Structure formats: structure tokens, C-alpha cells
Amino acid sequence: MLLQRQPFLIFLIGARASGKSTLGRLLAERLQLAFVDTDQLIRAASGLEVDEFVARSGWPAFRARESAALRECARPRTVVATGGGMALDPGNCEFMRVAGTVFFLDVPAHILSSRLAKNPRAAQRPSLTGLPPAEEIERVLAEREPVYRATAHHVIHAARPLPDLARELAEIITRDMEIV
Numbered sequence: 001m002l003l004q005r006q007p008f009l010i011f012l013i014g015a016r017a018s019g020k021s022t023l024g025r026l027l028a029e030r031l032q033l034a035f036v037d038t039d040q041l042i043r044a045a046s047g048l049e050v051d052e053f054v055a056r057s058g059w060p061a062f063r064a065r066e067s068a069a070l071r072e073c074a075r076p077r078t079v080v081a082t083g084g085g086m087a088l089d090p091g092n093c094e095f096m097r098v099a100g101t102v103f104f105l106d107v108p109a110h111i112l113s114s115r116l117a118k119n120p121r122a123a124q125r126p127s128l129t130g131l132p133p134a135e136e137i138e139r140v141l142a143e144r145e146p147v148y149r150a151t152a153h154h155v156i157h158a159a160r161p162l163p164d165l166a167r168e169l170a171e172i173i174t175r176d177m178e179i180v
Contacts, residue, residue: 006076007177008033009100010169013148015141016084017115018105019158019165024081026166031173036073037081038066045069050083067092074099087144093151101176103169104152106145109138111159 008031012020021037028035039050042065046053054062066083070092073080080100086092096102107115113134149155154172158165 005098006074006100008077008173009074010079010173011096011100011102012079012081012105013087013096013102013151014084014105014158015107015112015137015144015148017112018084018107019162020081020105023105023158023162023165023169024079026162027169027173028079030166030170031079034075034078035081036078038069038073038086039081039083041069041073042066063089070095084140084144087147087151093147097151097153101154101173102152103172104148104155105158105165106148106155107158109134109141112137112141 010024010027010033012024012027014020021039024037025035027033042053042062043049046065048056050062053065063085066086067089070080070082070086074095082096086096116137153176154169156165156169
């Protein structure tokens, strides 16, 4: 069963280090909405960092928990920052597109690499391929970018300052809600 589109339910998708969590907080504050980060929701429920969860239970179990977290937090007047792999499940993509408004934060691989080098947070971002970080980012982004684009209602070039992005997204969201 699919949901109807919920007012002011915003999903941010994109690669790790694309700014989903930070931008999500800024956007929620600007629009006076709730904010949920699905990775934080999983950490709070399991008591484990993402890398620990994956080491104990594997990626399939993590992806299943991630899908459940998505559905748990999908409420009107909420900004949801998703994990980078959320869009790997076609059911998640369909759910987000029907339930709310999806923004893909498009950031070039070299900028993602630079951001990850400055703030690696390995426990939150376990390796997906075993490759060196810059190579992994290139490969994973090349594989996922078409899915991110196909899922999104809006593609946002997100290598710009986050306050500018929050203002731009707020304008788009407000305009979209006037149309609905």
C-alpha cells in the first residue's frame, strides 16, 4: 500500500558527505519542521554505529533496518536525511517519491573525497568496496547517481554553501506546497 503525498515531507538523498544531515537540519529550522536522520535513528534503536551493525549483521540486515527506519520517520512536516544507500532499494525510491518530495544533493566526486578526508567518521561510513576512499567514491557515485536522479523530484547542485542551499530548497518547497 502506498501513501498519499504528505505535506512538507522532504527526503534528502545523495552520496555520503553530500551534506544531507547538515542541510536537513538547516532546512528544518528554516521551515520550522521536524528533522530525522535515518542513520541516527538506526544508531539510537540498535545502540550500534553503522560499521558495528554491518559487522555484526551484514549489509542486507542494515538495508532492511534502513528501509524500516524510512517508513517510521515519514511524517508530515518532517525533513528526512537518508543514508547514502537508501535509494538502492526500488521500494524505498517509490515510497519516497509517492510520500513526499525528494531532493538529490548532487556533489562531484572530488568534492565528496575532500569532505570525507577532512571528516572521515569511519564508524558512520564503513567501506562499501574495500577500495581507497577516492576510488570508492568515484565508483559508488557512478553506480548510484542514475538511481538518485531517477528518484528525485529535484536535483540540487549541492557543492555550494549550505545556508544558500537551505534558502533555495525552502523556496522550492514553499512554491511546491502552494501548487499542491
